[in-house]
Amino acid sequence: MMAAATVAIAVQRNLFSVVILFGVYSFLMATVLVALDAVDVGMTEAAVGAGISTVLLLGTLYLARKEEMKPLHRPLLPLAVAVATVVVLAYGTLGLPAFSDPGAPIHVHVAPRYIQDGPRETGVPNIVTAVLASYRGYDTLGEVMVVFTAGAGIIALLRRRWNGKQKEKDR
Amino acid sequence: MRDFLVLRVVAKIMMAFMLLFALYVQFHGDFGPGGGFQAGVIAAAAIIFYAIIFGLPAARKVVPDRLVEAMVAAGVLLYASVGVAGMLLGGNYLDYFVLHADPVEGQHRGIFWIEAGVLITVAGVMLKVFYLFAGRPSEDEDGQ
Numbered sequence: 381m382m383a384a385a386t387v388a389i390a391v392q393r394n395l396f397s398v399v400i401l402f403g404v405y406s407f408l409m410a411t412v413l414v415a416l417d418a419v420d421v422g423m424t425e426a427a428v429g430a431g432i433s434t435v436l437l438l439g440t441l442y443l444a445r446k447e448e449m450k451p452l453h454r455p456l457l458p459l460a461v462a463v464a465t466v467v468v469l470a471y472g473t474l475g476l477p478a479f480s481d482p483g484a485p486i487h488v489h490v491a492p493r494y495i496q497d498g499p500r501e502t503g504v505p506n507i508v509t510a511v512l513a514s515y516r517g518y519d520t521l522g523e524v525m526v527v528f529t530a531g532a533g534i535i536a537l538l539r540r541r542w543n544g545k546q547k548e549k550d551r
Numbered sequence: 552m553r554d555f556l557v558l559r560v561v562a563k564i565m566m567a568f569m570l571l572f573a574l575y576v577q578f579h580g581d582f583g584p585g586g587g588f589q590a591g592v593i594a595a596a597a598i599i600f601y602a603i604i605f606g607l608p609a610a611r612k613v614v615p616d617r618l619v620e621a622m623v624a625a626g627v628l629l630y631a632s633v634g635v636a637g638m639l640l641g642g643n644y645l646d647y648f649v650l651h652a653d654p655v656e657g658q659h660r661g662i663f664w665i666e667a668g669v670l671i672t673v674a675g676v677m678l679k680v681f682y683l684f685a686g687r688p689s690e691d692e693d694g695q
């Protein structure tokens with residue numbers, strides 16, 4: 381179904397249906413993440429990917445034209461690059477340990493310490509929260525900084541332009 | 552969309568549940584899935600939902616621009632000041648166990664406050680982006 385949604389996004393020329401298909405794709409992705417036991421990420425995907433970005437894309441669509449323009453050149457070179465990337469990535473997955481293999485490097489490094497000592501040291505039953513907020517406090521601070529910087533950048537870009545237009549109108 | 556009676560009534564009922572769910576995700580993040588990021592996005596989505604149904608000016612009246620902009624910075628400041636508080640109480644930056652006599656209780660407090668900071672910043676940024684996009688005039692209206 382996700383593959384079908386992706387192909388439809390690529391083929392579709394009407395931007396409104398593309399936005400809706402993006403929403404469908406995000407919900408399918410959220411379902412996959414829940415199936416992989418990553419409920420936190422699934423929740424974020426459903427709220428950000430399917431909810432807010434759909435609204436933002438619709439808002440952008442309101443500002444722009446409804447139909448995608450015809451491509452100016454043949455898409456053969458981008459297609460070749462994409463296929464080559466897929467081949468390289470698929471080759472890379474051959475070197476990964478098997479899915480849910482307990483001996484994989486990621487499961488023997490710091491994860492056992494988080495799982496064994498986390499509940500005792502932090503008293504927080506949800507290990508994801510314990511790791512994010514306590515053990516990886518700096519990382520999360522950095523993430524919040526990134527969100528803040530993004531917001532500040534958007535404010536700086538869009539608000540000034542808007543005000544400039546208003547002033548031109550007043551003149 | 553301001554004229555659809557069903558939408559207006561349902562939206563009014565839904566708003567309370569959406570905000571309540573955001574708070575649940577926020578404060579239950581210790582025990583179940585969730586936390587500041589998710590709760591912030593859900594809270595922002597509730598306000599955006601309100602703005603879509605009742606119009607942008609109504610939403611701006613509920614959550615004014617200045618408050619949103621203050622939220623963007625206040626969340627980061629709250630998060631960073633938790634770290635400074637830990638330093639003042641004799642730990643390293645972002646050490647939580649010094650915040651209370653009982654280290655585990657201190658962890659709880661630290662996580663509570665930084666999650667609150669995350670919630671405030673994320674909700675503020677999401678709302679601000681939506682306001683800026685939705686508040687711009689369309690190209691057609693702008694052209695003349």
